Amino acid sequence: MGKTGAHLSDEELLRLMLAGDGGAFDALYDRRQGGVYRFALRMSGSAEIAEDVTQDVFIALMRDSRQFDPARGNVAGYLLGIARHRVLRRLRRERSFVSMTEDGEDGAETFDERLISDADPLADLTRNETIDLVRQAVLALPEHYREVVALCSLGEMSYEQAAEVIGCPVGTVRSRLNRARGMLVRKLGAVKGAADSVADSAPDSVMAAR
Amino acid sequence: MFCRDFENIAGDLAAERLMEAGARERALRHSAECALCAARLNAERALDAGLRALAESDGDKKAPAHVKLALRATFDQQVKVFAAPAPALAPARLRNRTLWSLAAAALILFAIAIALLSRNTAPNPNDMSNGGDRPPTPTPAPREHAPPSVIEPDRRERKAEKLFARSSKPAVKRRAPSRTTALNDVAGNNETVTDYIPLTYLADATALESGIVVRVELSQSAMIAMGLPVNIERTDSRVKADVVVGDDGVARAVRLVQ
Helix, strand or coil, rough: CCCCCCCHHHHHHHHHHHHCHHHHHHHHHHHHHHHHHHHHHHHCHHHHHHCCCCCCCCHHHHHHHHHCHHHCCCCHHHHHHHHHHHHHHHHHHHCCCCCCCCCCCCCCHHHHHHCCCCCCCCCCHHHHHHHHHHHHHCCCCCCCHHHHHHHHHHHCCCHHHHHHHHCCCCHHHHHHHHHHHHHCCCCCCCCHHHHHHHHHHHHHHHHHHH | CCCHHHHHHHHHHHHHCCCCHHHHHHHHHHHHHHHHHHHHHHHHHHHHHHHHHHHHCCCCCCCCHHHHHHHHHHHHHHHHHEEEHHHHHHHHHHHHHHHHHHHHHHHHHHHHHHHHHHHHHHCCCHHHHCCCCCCCCCCCCCHCCCCCCCCCCCCCHHHHHHHHHHCCCCCCCCCCCHHHHHHHCCCCCCCEECCCECCCCCCCCCCCCCCCCCCEEEEEHHHCCCCCCCHHHHHCCCEEEEEECCCCCEEEEEEEEE
16 A cells, blocks of 8 residues: 555555555544544543543444444544544443533623624634634533534535534434534524624614514 | 424534534524623523533543553553463463362362261161150051051151161060951041052062051042952042051052941
8 A cells, every 4th residue: 555545545545454455444543533532532632531532532433343334434533433433432321511600690791702702703803713613612511512513614614514423413413413503503693792782783674574 | 483492402502513504693683682691692692602611620530640540550551461481371370270179079068978878867777766855756556546548658758757666665666567467456446447458569578577667548549550349339438548658668558447
C-alpha cells in the first residue's frame, strides 16, 4: 500500500488493515479520528472522555471490524455508531457535563443580545463568548437531542447518515433536530429577543392577524 | 403556509439545507408576511451562525498524538500474534495441552480424595461399640409405645436406625422372626397377631441373623404391594403390622396385628 493511502476508500483501507497492513490502519485512523474525537467532544464537553472514546473506537475496530457490514452503511458511520455507544455509556456513568445557567440568571447579556443585532448579528459579539454559550447550550440538551445536533448541525451529516449512526428512522432525526433547535433557540433567548424587537416595531394589526 | 408548517422547516431554511424549491419559496413568502415567523427565522439564522462558529472552532480538534501511538502499538502487537508462523505457535499449544492435562489430573485426584474422605468419615460398624454419644437406639418398640403411623419407613432411615442400634447395642439379637417368639411376645396383651409372613421377594428369609421389628400402619395398597391378602371392602382402612427388618434394611417378614 502507498504511504498515505489517500487514494483508497475507507472500506479498502479496512480490508488491508484486517490483513495486517499497519499503513492502512494509520491512513484510516488519520482520516477518521478527527470526526470521532469531535463527536465525542461535542457530546461530552470533555477532552478526556473524547480521547478515551477515540481510543476505544479504534480498538473496537481492530477487534470487531469483521462485524462491519458495508451493506448497512459506510465505515465513518460505523465508527461514529461505536463512538456514540461509548460516549453515551460513559456519560451515563459519569454525568459529568454541566447544565447551563438559566437565561439572565447571572445578569449577563442573553444570547440574542449578543448574536442578533439590527445590522450584523455577530458584529458586536465576542466570538469566543458566543461559541461558549452555544457549546454550553448544546451540552445542556438531553442526549438524544444533543447527538442529532452534534451529527447534523455541527458534524454536517445528512439526516440519512445521522439516522444510520443512531439507528433510527430519518423522520426521527428530522423531528429531533427540529425540537433540539427549538430548545436551543429558547435557551439562548433568541426567539424572545427577536420577537421583542419585532413586536416593538410591528404594527398591532400584524400581531392580531396571526 | 401556516406558522406551524413554517416552524417545521425553519431550521432547514436557516441552515440552507436542501429542500423542495416550492416549499422554500412558500416559507420565505410566509416569513415576509408573518412577523413572528420572520423573528423565528432570524433566531434560527442566529442559532445557525452560532453553531457554525462552534463547528469551526472545533474543526481542527483531534485526538492527541499519543492516542495514535498507543493504538498503533496495539495494532502491531495484534498483528504479531495472528501472523506468527505455525511452528512458533506449536510449543505454546503444547504448553496449553500440558496445562490442561495437569488441570484434569488435579481434578481427578481431588475427586478421589473427596471420595476417600467421605468413606473414612462414614460410620464404621466396627467402631461403633464405644460410640457413647450416639443417639439412643431405636430398640424394637414395645407394642404399647409403637409409633402409631409409621408407614413403610424410608430404607435409608432404617439403615441408619440399624447402624445406631449396632453402635449402642452391637450384640443385641433382635427378636428372631420365629412364630413362637412372636406369639409369646403378645401373649400378655390384647392383641391378636398372625404368623410372620415371609415376604415373597426374599429367596431365603431364614438367613436373617439379626434385625429389628418395627410396628407400622400399613395402607391396604401397601399390603397389596407386599403380596398380602387384603379385604377389598375395607381398602381405605389401615392395618397395624410388625415388620421385621434385617441389618441390610430390607424387610424380611411381616405380621398383621389386630
